[in-house]
Amino acid sequence: MDSAVAREQTLDAAETLFYGRGIQSVGMDDIRGASGVSLKRLYQLFPAKEQLVVAYLERRDLRWRQRLAEYVENPSDGHEDARQRLLAVFDWLARWFREPDFRGCAWINSYGELGAVSEPVADQVRAHKRAFGEYLGRLVDDAGLPAELAGQLHLLAEGAMVTAAVERSAEPAARAGRAARALIDAYSSSDRSSDPNGVPVGH
Amino acid sequence: MDSAVAREQTLDAAETLFYGRGIQSVGMDDIRGASGVSLKRLYQLFPAKEQLVVAYLERRDLRWRQRLAEYVENPSDGHEDARQRLLAVFDWLARWFREPDFRGCAWINSYGELGAVSEPVADQVRAHKRAFGEYLGRLVDDAGLPAELAGQLHLLAEGAMVTAAVERSAEPAARAGRAARALIDAYSSSDRSSDPNGVPVGH
DNA sequence: TAACGTAGAGAACGGTGGTTCTCACGTCAA
DNA sequence: TTGACGTGAGAACCACCGTTCTCTACGTTA
Known part of the structure; x- marks a missing residue:
């Protein structure tokens, strides 16, 4: 072979x-x-097994971020402006959560299992989460919004992954999306204070 | 003995x-x-070991929620009104994250490790997260805010726990706190539309 | 064809971990 | 006193797991 x-x-x-x-x-x-x-x-x-684990996390990281970017940046999904692309992240999470074999975030799970006893695994997890955070940072930046928002959306996304796994439900993605929209609106209106506050909630 | x-x-x-x-x-x-x-x-x-694991999670759940409630509901910490108590949750998270032996959320870690192979452990994790979510729901309700907000704050808190563990930093708690304040403000102003939108960001 | 390198199947090895057992010892009741 | 019982220390048991080794078969090449 x-x-x-x-x-x-x-x-x-x-x-x-x-x-x-x-x-x-x-x-x-x-x-x-x-x-x-x-x-x-x-x-x-x-x-050694540890190297296989690291390789598994590495390959999954590349594929996972690629799938996310493909969805978010696909104009045919209606993600033409930067703000829509930001919200598309949470739509994509919902799709992921609905996959039948979804069992939470592979990196969070690995970190809980081996983060304390395997430095290489912990490093992989950190690298993946940093890359995801930086991707959110780029999307936020493209939308002309402040970096602080990216960090907050990152927390929402992580929280959605954990909660979806534990509750075995895709609903947290939609909830995180609504929160994200409220935060984006808040940051947008604080930028241009003449804007009406609009409706920060709801679908 | x-x-x-x-x-x-x-x-x-x-x-x-x-x-x-x-x-x-x-x-x-x-x-x-x-x-x-x-x-x-x-x-x-x-x-069996599994029963010890379940007992460990059970006892920790009781103590963890008690410590949280004691901090949040202590008037001497300046948590006199319901909104302050809500934000105090994130102050408490920051204190927890700064403890020298902090290594993330015990339940998230256990779920990643054993959630797929031990139903009793998975049940403990679900029970703990549900209890935490219900506590947030009570605080939100006391503040006269809609239940939707509680779910969103829950996601922020979970995201902060995960991120603090992976990044080995207490900063995610403060970040989550700022996001929480922005969401609370957004929900408050949508309730009573005569309110000024205030400053949704900042410390 | 013959020697050789390689690959696969699976046994073997060394260590570990959950669980149980042995045995000596102390305690208390009859 | 004696016998039943509970206890602690630790050996023993058994299964599993990461890793290596053996052996056989086969394809390749001179």
């Missing part, structure tokens, strides 16, 4: 299993069984 | 170790060593 193919199959299996059942609940033998990659090959590709 | 004392010592050790290093990284022998309670006694008190 080609080495690159084996690597992808390994990461596919690792992602499904680690994300679905937690990292420590999954043995290397489970990954071998699910991937069809022999144990020997597995250890050639990833000399 | 008195049974009740042994139980408390066991839970003390369990709390320190589980919270500090994660649940699966801590063995029953570690708990025996840290508590001074023999393995035999340990298994008399908690017939």
Whole structure:
């Protein structure tokens, strides 16, 4: 089997299993069984389980942020102006939460499980969250809104992920979207104080 | 040794170790060593590790919510009106985040680690988050504000916990507090439209 | 064809962890 | 006093897991 193919199959299996059942609940033998990659090959590709975990988080990070950006920046979804793109983040979260295998944020979960005992895993989580925060920062900046708002929207998004996972519901995404809209309106009206305050709530 | 004392010592050790290093990284022998309670006694008190985990989460839930309520409802801290009490939640979060052994939300961490493989643990997490959300709901109601706001503040608080843990910083609490104030102002002004919109940002 | 390198299957190894068992000891009731 | 009982210390048991090793089969190349 080609080495690159084996690597992808390994990461596919690792992602499904680690994300679905937690990292420590999954043995290397489970990954071998699910991937069809022999144990020997597995250890050639990833000399230790921790490196497989890091690779899983890395690849998922790239894909996750790409999927988000594709949705947010797709003009055919009606995200033409910067403000709509900002709110589209929360629409995308709602779609993600509704996926049948949704089980919370992979990085938050990994951090809870291994953040205290594995520095490489903790670093991956920090890197992912920083990248997500910076993406929000760029969207906020494009909308001509202050950086403070980006940090606040980041908290709403994180809170929505946690709450959606625990409550097994996609509703927190919509709730976070309404809060985001209220905050955006508040910041917009404080910029240009002649604006009426509008309706900060509601769909 | 008195049974009740042994139980408390066991839970003390369990709390320190589980919270500090994660649940699966801590063995029953570690708990025996840290508590001074023999393995035999340990298994008399908690017939399986999972039951010890649930008891740890239960006791911590009671104490955590009590500490929060004591801070929020203490008039000497200047929390005389309902709106101030609402904002005090985020001050309290900041204090919690600054504690030297802070390592995120015990329930979020436990959920990431065991939520997928242990229904009793997942139930504990859901119960704790529901109780916290209901407490926020009561505070919001006392302030004469709509229930929707409570849900939004809940998301901010959860996001602050996650972000503070990952970034190892107490700053997310203050950020969440500013966002909370903006949301409260927005909801207040939409209620009584004669109110000036005030300054929704800032400290 | 023969020697060789490689890959896969799965056994083996060393360590760990949850749980139970043994055994010696102290305590209390009859 | 004696016997039943509860206790603590720690060994023992058993399963699992990360990792390595063995062995066999097969394809490649000189």
